[in-house]
Structure formats: C-alpha cells, structure tokens
Amino acid sequence: MFLYMFGLIVLLYVYRWFRELERVPNKTEKFVYITGCDTGFGNLLARHLDVKGFRVIAGCYTEKGEDELKKNCSDKLTTLHLDVTDNDSINKASDTIKNLVGQRGLWAVVNNAGVSIPTAPNDWLVIEDFKHMIDVNLIGVIAVTLSVLPLIKKAKGRVVNVASIFGRISTLGGAYCISKYGVEAFNDSLRRNMAPFGVKVLCIEPGFFKTSVTDSVIIQSNIEKLWTKVPQDVKDEYGSDFIDRIKQMMEEKFEKILDTDLMKVVNCMEHAVAAVHTRTRYSPGWDAKFFWLPLSYMPTFISDAFVLKTAVNPKVSVL
Numbered sequence: 001m002f003l004y005m006f007g008l009i010v011l012l013y014v015y016r017w018f019r020e021l022e023r024v025p026n027k028t029e030k031f032v033y034i035t036g037c038d039t040g041f042g043n044l045l046a047r048h049l050d051v052k053g054f055r056v057i058a059g060c061y062t063e064k065g066e067d068e069l070k071k072n073c074s075d076k077l078t079t080l081h082l083d084v085t086d087n088d089s090i091n092k093a094s095d096t097i098k099n100l101v102g103q104r105g106l107w108a109v110v111n112n113a114g115v116s117i118p119t120a121p122n123d124w125l126v127i128e129d130f131k132h133m134i135d136v137n138l139i140g141v142i143a144v145t146l147s148v149l150p151l152i153k154k155a156k157g158r159v160v161n162v163a164s165i166f167g168r169i170s171t172l173g174g175a176y177c178i179s180k181y182g183v184e185a186f187n188d189s190l191r192r193n194m195a196p197f198g199v200k201v202l203c204i205e206p207g208f209f210k211t212s213v214t215d216s217v218i219i220q221s222n223i224e225k226l227w228t229k230v231p232q233d234v235k236d237e238y239g240s241d242f243i244d245r246i247k248q249m250m251e252e253k254f255e256k257i258l259d260t261d262l263m264k265v266v267n268c269m270e271h272a273v274a275a276v277h278t279r280t281r282y283s284p285g286w287d288a289k290f291f292w293l294p295l296s297y298m299p300t301f302i303s304d305a306f307v308l309k310t311a312v313n314p315k316v317s318v319l
Contacts, residue, residue: 022276027053031101036113038065040211044266084140094147105155108273111141112162116213117222119174130175137179156198160272161187165288169296202272206265207285210258216250239315
C-alpha cells in the first residue's frame with residue numbers, strides 16, 4: 001500500500017512538472033512592470049525577463065539604478081523613477097505605462113520593492129518606525145497595484161506580490177512581519193476579487209537570501225543606532241551585553257543560513273509571470289519549504305517555544 005501511495009505522489013509531481021513547463025506566447029508583445037529594480041531580486045528579474053524577450057518596465061528609486069539597468073539590458077527595457085511611498089510618483093509612472101502599453105494592456109506587475117529596517121524589539125521603537133516600513137512594504141504594494149489594475153484587467157494578466165516567509169510566521173519585532181502579513185492578506189483578497197476577470201494573483205514567499213535586505217552590516221548598524229535611543233531602564237532590562245550577543249548570533253548563525261543563489265527566487269518570479277499554468281504561492285528556499293512553513297502550521301505553543309529558545313533574549317527573561 002505504501003508503495004502505491006508513493007508511486008501516486010511521484011506521478012502527481014511529474015505531471016505537475018510537465019504541466020508547468022508551458023510558457024505564454026508572444027512574449028515580445030507583453031509588458032511587465034517591476035518595482036524595486038535598483039538591486040537584488042528586482043534587478044535580476046528585470047535582466048532575466050529582458051533576456052527572455054519581455055518588454056520590461058523597471059521602476060527604480062535612484063538614477064544610478066536606472067543607468068545600470070540601461071547599460072546591461074536591451075533597448076526594449078524601459079526604466080522610470082519610482083518612489084512607492086509617493087502617490088505623485090506612482091501616478092506619473094502609471095501614466096507613462098498607459099502610454100507605452102496602449103490597447104494591449106499590462107501583462108504583469110511585480111511588486112518587489114521593500115525594506116527591512118528598522119527591525120528591533122518592539123519596546124525599542126516608536127510609531128514612526130512602523131509607519132515608514134508599512135508605507136513601503138504594504139501601502140506601496142497596494143497603491144502600485146491599484147494604479148495599473150485596469151491595464152492588467154485589459155490584458156487578463158497577472159499581479160505578482162513579493163511577501164516573505166515571515167508573512168506566515170512572525171519572529172521579528174518592528175513592522176517587517178506585520179507588513180508582510182498584510183501583503184499576504186491583500187494578495188488573497190485580490191486573487192479572489194480578480195478571478196472572474198481572468199487575472200491571476202500570485203504570491204512569492206522567499207526564505208533567507210543574501211540581499212541588501214538581509215545585509216548583516218546594515219542590520220547591526222541599525223540595531224546599534226536604535227540602542228543609543230533606548231531609555232536606560234529598558235537597557236538595564238536587556239543587559240549591557242545585549243548588542244554584543246546580537247552581533248555574536250549574527251556572525252555564528254545568521255550569516256550561515258543565508259542562501260546566496262538569488263536565482264531560486266527570480267526563477268519563481270519568472271514562472272509566475274511567464275508560465276501558462278502558475279502556482280498560487282511560491283516559497284523559494286529550502287528553509288522556507290522545510291522549516292518555516294511547517295513551523296507556521298504548528299500549534300502556537302510549539303512555534304513560540306522554538307522562537308524564544310533560539311532568540312537573543314533579555315537578561316530579565318524568566319524562560
């Protein structure tokens with residue numbers, strides 16, 4: 001019986017693999033709008049889709065980002081300045097896109113832009129620390145999507161939202177997990193809303209990858225900056241060596257779990273944009289598939305126990 005079940009599972013995976021190989025036709029006529037293309041996943045995806053023949057519209061926050069992409073891509077690629085927290089910038093970009101795509105509509109938008117700092121224990125932070133990250137990671141995703149949604153409906157295209165595995169399980173203080181949970185919720189509601197129009201809404205949930213978002217130098221610098229603003233009574237609760245213990249954890253554990261193969265994520269993004277038969281969710285990274293996702297389905301007392309056991313805890317902790 002076990003062998004029959006195993007064989008059935010293997011056949012189902014082989015069938016899915018073959019089914020997902022098919023790609024959409026007429027790629028040279030399909031426009032794909034990507035946010036956050038200065039570096040990281042967005043930059044790699046813009047280059048990758050350009051090679052594949054798509055008409056890429058790359059939103060960059062800096063002129064340097066635009067210039068670098070233009071140097072490394074074909075003349076089919078269009079760059080534009082985009083600040084996802086600025087409605088005027090978003091609207092200006094959508095007007096440009098409307099003129100570019102014409103009656104064909106926009107095949108896909110990939111909401112990739114995001115930030116990860118400030119991240120720290122919640123009692124170190126003030127409300128402004130939460131607002132900026134939510135503006136970028138969540139409100140920006142919604143605003144950009146709404147600005148081009150009529151064009152996507154016209155093309156019966158796709159919305160691809162880059163969340164995180166930490167949109168499934170919350171382990172960090174600050175707004176990062178909050179914003180990614182919000183992206184997941186927006187993604188689910190939009191997927192169901194757009195299904196009658198033939199629009200696919202997909203979610204990418206990467207695990208730990210080595211990008212500017214997970215740069216340990218930037219994260220440590222941010223932690224140290226926040227520590228200087230923490231009231232003395234709170235510092236006493238955490239212990240004078242708390243920052244040193246954070247650094248030690250990042251050197252001994254954090255750096256070792258970062259996956260350097262960013263194409264694992266980019267290939268999932270490309271599949272969401274280009275495949276005829278897509279998945280609803282993609283979870284690139286072995287840690288996402290085999291650790292964080294299963295942990296997110298565990299009873300709360302189990303996930304809590306693991307997170308607290310592996311965290312750098314305050315000196316006053318009674319665990």
